Amino acid sequence: MAASATLQRTPVRYQQLLLASALASKGSASCLSALGPPYLLGRALHITGAIPAGHNKWSKVKNIKGPRDAKRSQIFQKLSMMLRFAVREGGPDPELNSNLANIIERCRNSNMPKTTIEMAIKGVDKEKSSNYLLYTARGPGGSALIIEILTDNTRRTQQEIRLLLSRKGAVMTDGVRHLFDQKGVVTVSRKDREQRSVSLEQALELAVEAGAEDVQESEDEEEQEVLKFLCDVSVLHQVRKKLDAQGLQSLSAGLEFIPNTTVELSEEEMKQASELLMGLGNCQDVIRIYDNIQ
Structure with a gap:
């Protein structure tokens, strides 16, 4: 399946959430x-x-x-x-x-x-x-x-x-x-092994080569930028191996629920x-x- 860039940024709504989070009780x-x-x-x-x-x-x-x-x-x-x-x-x-x-x-x-x-x-x-x-x-x-x-x-x-x-x-x-759809998700660092930043466009090309369906931009627990490669559950570990072979630094691989x-x-x-x-x-x-x- 060809990968597609589905990321949409909404700066105003993002700021609203940060404000809401600041006001929210623990x-x-x-x-x-x-x-x-x-x-x-x-x-x-x-x-x-x-x-x-x-x-x-x-x-x-x-x-x-x-x-x-x-x-x-x-x-x-x-x-x-x-x-x-x-x-x-x-x-x-x-x-x-x-x-x-x-x-x-x-x-x-x-x-x-x-x-x-x-x-x-x-x-x-x-x-x-x-x-x-x-x-x-x-x-x-x-x-x-x-x-x-x-x-x-x-x-x-x-x-x-x-x-x-x-x-x-x-x-x-x-x-x-x-x-929600259950998907395999490989999370990789935003920087490759040579510490070069990987753009979303580059990630989408790598996703096609590795057999992934889509790529999403996100953050980990330490608020560091990461890329998430979505794929069918059956090819999860195969996709991870191919991404590693392409020079990316994989951080984890597992199953997640993605909203449809x-x-x-x-x-x-x-x-x-x-x-x-x-x-x-x-x-x-x-x-x-x-x-x-x-």
Whole structure:
């Protein structure tokens, strides 16, 4: 499939979100309940925020970092949970466990100490078994949310998220999953191995050669510019290998939910949405949040 540049910049709306985020309260540590059996997403855990083209204004709110003043220890705690879950599901050898290898990469990119990574991997037997859950909800202005959860206490997490949603004008629903497509996503540094900046046009050409469908501009947890290459789930690792061979620096590869339709919010709804997302981001059990806000 030919790649297409779908990125649209909206500076005015971006400034409005930054203002809304500044006004938003931090929100309590809370999480969300599922309707019926939770949907299990192939057990592919990763923490990069899913930022569709034109959605860079959400990157500071949506990723695991939560509010801009979130403590690094919270990031490391979530990463440690993900490491232990990956080990429990696929074993401690990253050579044989691609999910674990991807999470270790994210840990390194977040400057997580090597000793902390090793302790998390070795501490699997000492921790309670965690459950990976996927919850869906309707947010302000009819926006759709998909929330990834990793918890050792499902009942507690459901109660916390239900309470947070009710306080922020959101409700649980099972009718939004069809608004998102599951895609393979390879995240690479905006600079290649020779430290040359890669333009969106160049990235689109590389995407065609590697077998990716599209490219999106975004930011990581450290607010560094990155490029996200979208592809079919079945060719995810093939695309990553080709991008590495083309001289790009891949940071992670995993599955994400990409919205196939978006909604536009008013300024007041935008403020409510930013408060909701920051509250969810502060929840220890929330791994990642997706939305379809334009």
